[in-house]
Amino acid sequence: MKLGIIGFASSGKTCLFNALTEGKSSEAGSHSSRPNIGIAKVKDERIDFLSRIYNPLKKTYATVEFVDVPEMLNKESANTQNFSQFLHGVDALIIVVRNFDDPSVPNPKNRVDPKLDFSEIVNDLIFNDLILVERRIEKLERSVRLKKDRDEVQELELLRRIQVFLEEGKVITKLDLTEEEKNILKGFDLQSSKPFLPVINISEDQLIHSKDSFENIFSEFEIEPITLCVKLEEELSQMSKEDQELFLKDYNIDSPAKDTVIKSSFQLLDLDCFLTVGEDEVRSWPIVSNSSILKAAGTIHSDLERGFIRAEVISYNDFVECGSMSSARKKGVLRLEGKKYKVSDGDIVNIRFNV
Ligand SMILES: Nc1nc2c(ncn2[C@@H]2O[C@H](COP(=O)(O)OP(=O)(O)OP(=O)(O)O)[C@@H](O)[C@H]2O)c(=O)[nH]1
Numbered sequence: 558m559k560l561g562i563i564g565f566a567s568s569g570k571t572c573l574f575n576a577l578t579e580g581k582s583s584e585a586g587s588h589s590s591r592p593n594i595g596i597a598k599v600k601d602e603r604i605d606f607l608s609r610i611y612n613p614l615k616k617t618y619a620t621v622e623f624v625d626v627p628e629m630l631n632k633e634s635a636n637t638q639n640f641s642q643f644l645h646g647v648d649a650l651i652i653v654v655r656n657f658d659d660p661s662v663p664n665p666k667n668r669v670d671p672k673l674d675f676s677e678i679v680n681d682l683i684f685n686d687l688i689l690v691e692r693r694i695e696k697l698e699r700s701v702r703l704k705k706d707r708d709e710v711q712e713l714e715l716l717r718r719i720q721v722f723l724e725e726g727k728v729i730t731k732l733d734l735t736e737e738e739k740n741i742l743k744g745f746d747l748q749s750s751k752p753f754l755p756v757i758n759i760s761e762d763q764l765i766h767s768k769d770s771f772e773n774i775f776s777e778f779e780i781e782p783i784t785l786c787v788k789l790e791e792e793l794s795q796m797s798k799e800d801q802e803l804f805l806k807d808y809n810i811d812s813p814a815k816d817t818v819i820k821s822s823f824q825l826l827d828l829d830c831f832l833t834v835g836e837d838e839v840r841s842w843p844i845v846s847n848s849s850i851l852k853a854a855g856t857i858h859s860d861l862e863r864g865f866i867r868a869e870v871i872s873y874n875d876f877v878e879c880g881s882m883s884s885a886r887k888k889g890v891l892r893l894e895g896k897k898y899k900v901s902d903g904d905i906v907n908i909r910f911n912v
């Protein structure tokens with residue numbers, strides 16, 4: 558899973574990136590024109606528990622890649638191209654909006670208005686998509702005039718529909734598309750066809766004193782924002798585990814930004830994790846909810862999908878209750894499943910295959 562972090566200048570994107578990746582980006586505050594790219598491990602107590610039992614050579618958590626994109630949102634086409642390049646292949650967008658007022662941090666917008674910032678950013682994304690769609694339509698119109706290719710005609714019709722939609726200021730996620738149409742669009746990597754996760758960056762003071770609620774602030778987009786004091790979260794991410802716990806308690810924060818953001822991103826993208834165990838490796842694998850075991854097999858290795866015979870499956874909770882695979886087998890809770898079986902979050906799977 559890859560997530561892009563976007564927003565206006567000095568909104569706290571790089572601070573958030575550092576908090577998420579527990580790194581210290583050299584680009585922080587330098588208004589760099591290059592993106593920061595980093596990886597975060599997804600905390601998963603199941604992997605810790607299973608590793609204590611299997612004592613594997615390797616312990617692999619699911620990971621999320623974050624791209625901190627320099628502020629590029631404006632209506633010049635050269636920038637549009639760069640911006641799209643930086644966000645290439647990103648699955649969802651974290652949109653950071655500023656709600657802190659600090660005279661020492663220049664505010665290019667000269668206002669504190671997260672709602673307005675958010676809708677301006679979304680409008681910019683729509684505008685960028687519109688430019689890309691119009692360019693493609695022009696090309697297709699020329700080519701279809703010369704030779705009527707069925708696929709190109711279908712693509713052109715789809716893009717015209719999308720053009721109308723974007724011109725009305727609507728994001729592509731709101732458009733009803735068939736799986737086939739979604740596949741056609743995949744190649745264009747249009748940003749407004751991806752889910753958004755708004756992060757409202759509040760000040761330390763607001764975190765302690767303010768009872769401001771941001772619930773429903775983006776209700777027209779049908780999304781709930783995450784509220785964070787990004788600067789504190791950056792400090793927090795640099796601390797030892799013990800200090801982190803004290804710090805969270807002091808500020809009455811439930812969990813670090815990293816965990817909150819990753820959890821919301823999994824929900825946003827409708828992802829679960831299945832698990833594999835063994836002496837070599839204990840590992841967590843993200844997968845789209847409700848996927849078949851065949852798809853899960855393919856996620857591990859294409860050979861496992863090609864040569865799939867059956868899968869041994871046990872839910873994590875059942876495994877914890879039994880304490881070992883042999884006891885699970887005796888109790889009959891280790892099931893054999895065929896390729897149509899739908900994987901649940903926390904399933905421990907072992908694929909039997911033959912290639
Ligand atoms: N007072 C205060 N300052 C903050 C907060 N969040 C970020 N800052 C400061 O704001 C400045 C800009 O933060 P960055 O994270 O670099 O902002 P950015 O969005 O990456 O900015 P660009 O890369 O220029 O687009 C830094 O000096 C941060 O320390 C906050 O919640 N409160």
Ligand SMILES: [Mg+2]
Binds near residue numbers: 587589
């Ligand atoms: Mg930055």
